Amino acid sequence: MLDPRSALQQRPSIEQIIAQYDQMQDRLRDLLDRLVGPLRWAVSAPETRVDCTEFAGSDAESRVLQSWRAAQPIADRDWPSAVSIVRSIxxxxxxxxxxxxxxxxxxxxxxxxxxxxxxxxxxxxxxTILTLTTGCHLPSALKS
Known part of the structure; x- marks a missing residue:
């Protein structure tokens, strides 16, 4: 089993993972809007930093990314399709x-x-809501 610092070194940096998750959320919002919408998405809460309890004492960071909300609900008949989109992406x-x-x-x-x-x-x-909290990742400046 890896020590915590080695485990963190093997993960993408917090900046890299945020970019990946932002891309994922962009794709999700776009497809959900087109296939089970229309959904007019808006940011409902800004990105925030949260404690990284899994790696306490390290310099790792975790974030709650921008939370998204569409005032429109997804119809019950469209929910299985929406989950299929989410599963796939x-x-x-x-x-x-x-x-x-x-x-x-x-x-x-x-x-x-x-x-x-x-x-x-x-x-x-x-x-309709879409939120994402990252796991623990080191800032790129601390990656070796």
Whole structure:
């Protein structure tokens, strides 16, 4: 098993992973808008830095990326297609199978995790949301 510093060195930098996840979210919003929308996405919360408890005492960072919200809900009949889009795109970025958190008429939510400890949440009720929190990563200046 790798020591924490070695494990962090093998991960992408926080800057690299944020760029990858931003690209993933861009693709998700675009496809969801085109295939199960229209969804007019807007930033609902800015990016914030959060504690990196998994690697306490290291210089690793974790972020809650910009959260996105569309005022329009996804119709129940379109939810399976929306989850299929999310499953397909997120898998390309290393995320596992979406886990159902809520699945009832007019209220749906799934989450997914990747091998670096990132987690996304995608859901719809009165509105549609997409959020993502990164796992722990070193800043590029601290990568060897």
């Amino acid at each position: 997120t898998a390309e970025y290393g995320f596992g199978e979406p886990e159902i958190i809520v699945n009832r008429t007019g209220d749906h939510e799934v989450t997914g995790n990747d091998g670096y400890g990132a987690v996304y949440t995608f859901g719809t009720a009165k509105a």
